[in-house]
Amino acid sequence: MSDAMRPSRNLSRRLLLGAAAAALSGASSLDAAFAQTALAQTSLPPTPSCDDGDDPTPAQTAGPFFKPRSPERQSLIEPGMTGTRIALAGMVLTRSCRPVPNVLLDLWQADARGVYDNKGFRLRGHQFSDARGCYRFETVVPGRYPGRTPHLHLRVQAKGRPILTTQLYFPDEAGNARDGLFDPALLMRTQAAASGVEAQYDFVLAIR
Numbered sequence: 148m149s150d151a152m153r154p155s156r157n158l159s160r161r162l163l164l165g166a167a168a169a170a171l172s173g174a175s176s177l178d179a180a181f182a183q184t185a186l187a188q189t190s191l192p193p194t195p196s197c198d199d200g201d202d203p204t205p206a207q208t209a210g211p212f213f214k215p216r217s218p219e220r221q222s223l224i225e226p227g228m229t230g231t232r233i234a235l236a237g238m239v240l241t242r243s244c245r246p247v248p249n250v251l252l253d254l255w256q257a258d259a260r261g262v263y264d265n266k267g268f269r270l271r272g273h274q275f276s277d278a279r280g281c282y283r284f285e286t287v288v289p290g291r292y293p294g295r296t297p298h299l300h301l302r303v304q305a306k307g308r309p310i311l312t313t314q315l316y317f318p319d320e321a322g323n324a325r326d327g328l329f330d331p332a333l334l335m336r337t338q339a340a341a342s343g344v345e346a347q348y349d350f351v352l353a354i355r
């Protein structure tokens with residue numbers, strides 16, 4: 148995504164299309180308004196927000212805490228782990244919005260207190276995007292640590308392609324504006340859920 152507002156622009160376009168469809172089908176303007184409200188309350192958009200020719204996801208520094216050979220797993224939650232649960236899901240896409248299966252996604256992060264496990268593999272794990280280009284991690288919201296706003300580190304690599312190393316950020320974090328690494332193009336979309344937080348981010352690789 149080249150800018151963080153693109154998802155909401157796309158959602159707005161979908162709302163307008165929904166209203167137009169409702170009008171064409173003879174529904175009243177009240178129905179159309181209701182449909183818009185219902186859609187606006189709908190959680191995360193089900194379709195990719197990629198535009199044809201979209202900019203690739205920006206790269207960011209790996210920082211000092213990456214460790215190779217993390218375990219393959221979707222859930223990084225371990226018994227006794229504290230912190231708000233977060234499910235991060237999305238797709239891996241080419242610049243022309245084609246889903247990319249079998250992409251390695253390696254995530255590492257601080258725990259809820261802002262501490263990395265540099266001895267073991269706590270809150271570290273990798274997985275591969277599925278046949279539809281989808282991935283999903285279950286983890287906890289990372290805490291702040293000195294000089295940084297909360298963030299997740301990821302390495303994303305399609306088979307035989309260069310590694311994209313980047314970081315994802317949380318919307319509405321006061322610390323974002325004070326963090327020199329923060330990039331709004333790397334904001335996840337988040338919403339509260341019964342289980343904690345649901346977050347969504349689609350990676351766009353520099354592949355046509």
Ligand SMILES: [Fe+2]
Nearest residue numbers: 210295298300
């Ligand atoms: Fe970090």
